[in-house]
Amino acid sequence: MIYEAVITTRNEDGSDRIAPLGYQEEEGLIILSPFSPSTTLRNLERTHQAVLNMTDNVAVIAGCLTGHHEWPLVPAEKIPGSRLEDTLAHRELKVERIEEDNIRPRFYCRILHEKVHKPFRGFNRAKNAVLEAAILVSRLHMLPTEKIDAEIEYLKIAIDKTAGEQEQRAWNWLMERISDYREGREK
Ligand SMILES: Cc1cc2nc3c(=O)[nH]c(=O)nc-3n(C[C@H](O)[C@H](O)[C@H](O)COP(=O)(O)O)c2cc1C
Numbered sequence: 001m002i003y004e005a006v007i008t009t010r011n012e013d014g015s016d017r018i019a020p021l022g023y024q025e026e027e028g029l030i031i032l033s034p035f036s037p038s039t040t041l042r043n044l045e046r047t048h049q050a051v052l053n054m055t056d057n058v059a060v061i062a063g064c065l066t067g068h069h070e071w072p073l074v075p076a077e078k079i080p081g082s083r084l085e086d087t088l089a090h091r092e093l094k095v096e097r098i099e100e101d102n103i104r105p106r107f108y109c110r111i112l113h114e115k116v117h118k119p120f121r122g123f124n125r126a127k128n129a130v131l132e133a134a135i136l137v138s139r140l141h142m143l144p145t146e147k148i149d150a151e152i153e154y155l156k157i158a159i160d161k162t163a164g165e166q167e168q169r170a171w172n173w174l175m176e177r178i179s180d181y182r183e184g185r186e187k
Pocket of ligand 1: 035
């Protein structure tokens with residue numbers, strides 16, 4: 001099973017990199033598998049540490065894909081790193097083993113510390129729609145235009161019916177990115 005979360009890793013200059021990332025759990029370990037090349041991958045290789053943020057703030061996920069990288073952070077408790085301020089829970093991770101691969105290495109991580117900050121309030125269709133649209137946006141260069149248009153048309157129903165301000169803003173960023181891509185402003 002794959003969960004979608006937001007990972008924070010420490011850059012060489014001491015700042016933090018925030019990126020949406022899928023993760024799996026296997027026998028008590030967290031498995032992260034970032035594609036190469038990426039800043040998150042380089043940070044994981046260098047520091048062997050990361051924070052996994054289980055957030056339902058989909059604006060962070062859409063924001064990271066559309067150039068909005070500044071999100072409030074607070075220091076992690078057991079490792080030199082940061083967690084998102086707005087997260088339901090977080091886990092502080094130490095890389096225990098790396099399964100090397102030129103395209104997509106797998107990092108097996110031990111949970112050093114975890115904390116719940118807020119209760120899960122239930123599913124929201126607009127949050128799910130933003131998540132699915134974010135996946136489409138991260139694959140614009142791979143997917144046919146008609147497939148993207150058909151999926152966006154369907155996902156927009158949930159946005160129109162159930163979005164709050166956060167989900168609407170996130171959706172708008174993603175739609176702008178699709179238009180920019182098609183008009184050649186983004187590669
Ligand atoms: C919901 C979601 C899940 C993602 N999961 C992964 C993943 O598991 N591995 C990966 O390499 N990129 C994944 N991505 C794309 C990365 O977030 C994106 O490529 C990131 O910008 C690369 O890392 P960097 O910003 O540190 O260079 C995902 C994107 C979204 C929206």
